[in-house]
Amino acid sequence: xxxxxxxxxxxxxxxxxxxxxxxxxxxxxxxxxxxxxxxxxxxxxxxxxxxxxxxxxxxxxxxxxxxxxxxxxxxxxxxxxxxxxxxxxxxxxxxxxxxxxxxxxxxxxxxxxxxxxxxxxxxxxxxxxxxxxxxxxxxxxxxxxxxxxxxxxxxxxxxxxxxxxxxxxxxxxxxxxxxxxxxxxxxxxxxxxxxxxxxxxxxxxxxxxxxxxxxxxxxxxxxxxxxxxxxxxxxxxxxxxxxxxx
Ligand SMILES: [Zn+2]
Numbered sequence: 001x002x003x004x005x006x007x008x009x010x011x012x013x014x015x016x017x018x019x020x021x022x023x024x025x026x027x028x029x030x031x032x033x034x035x036x037x038x039x040x041x042x043x044x045x046x047x048x049x050x051x052x053x054x055x056x057x058x059x060x061x062x063x064x065x066x067x068x069x070x071x072x073x074x075x076x077x078x079x080x081x082x083x084x085x086x087x088x089x090x091x092x093x094x095x096x097x098x099x100x101x102x103x104x105x106x107x108x109x110x111x112x113x114x115x116x117x118x119x120x121x122x123x124x125x126x127x128x129x130x131x132x133x134x135x136x137x138x139x140x141x142x143x144x145x146x147x148x149x150x151x152x153x154x155x156x157x158x159x160x161x162x163x164x165x166x167x168x169x170x171x172x173x174x175x176x177x178x179x180x181x182x183x184x185x186x187x188x189x190x191x192x193x194x195x196x197x198x199x200x201x202x203x204x205x206x207x208x209x210x211x212x213x214x215x216x217x218x219x220x221x222x223x224x225x226x227x228x229x230x231x232x233x234x235x236x237x238x239x240x241x242x243x244x245x246x
Pocket of ligand 1: 073074075097098099134136137138139140
């Protein structure tokens with residue numbers, strides 16, 4: 001199912017009929033009191049909250065039923081709700097360093113992404129999962145530059161290590177610039193997460209039954225541009241070009 005019929009990267013997933021989302025969020029206003037002492041959380045107010053009260057009341061009464069799960073990066077520039085112009089209750093979001101999905105690992109351990117995935121697919125029965133990669137990803141950069149651990153726990157290093165399979169090597173190709181290499185690996189993280197999603201039996205079953213669709217996307221931070229993955233060609237295409245060609 002195609003969900004990228006967009007004017008501003010809207011996910012048309014509110015219903016099966018793919019009706020374009022028309023909500024416009026003009027009032028995203030965070031007022032940060034710059035004089036706040038450094039040890040205190042800056043005082044935040046939102047002009048958006050009051051305009052959303054009816055929506056929140058409805059969601060409170062009937063519960064959430066998002067059709068789309070987004071797996072994105074923690075990067076503060078890559079907010080799924082902003083990119084897809086989504087309101088409260090529309091996106092079920094998991095964010096982590098480099099938008100990674102681990103392989104299915106029922107080993108008795110605590111797995112945050114797997115728990116969210118389990119809830120989204122088994123309880124909420126989302127119809128779409130979007131893995132949203134992005135340019136200038138610090139997690140990917142840390143991985144390819146093999147940076148020194150930032151703390152004794154080396155949590156970033158250990159997290160990013162799951163990106164590669166045993167025996168796999170990630171190397172810059174001959175005549176490939178560092179920039180192209182970085183972008184290639186950022187996109188590879190999307191491919192790997194999509195691949196790993198299918199290792200979860202409940203995801204695989206839902207996909208095979210046609211109840212769940214997996215999508216890849218890549219956000220260009222500098223241009224504010226969105227690219228979506230063509231699963232057949234295994235290439236990312238600009239959403240703007242897709243709109244222009246339809
Ligand atoms: Zn990132």
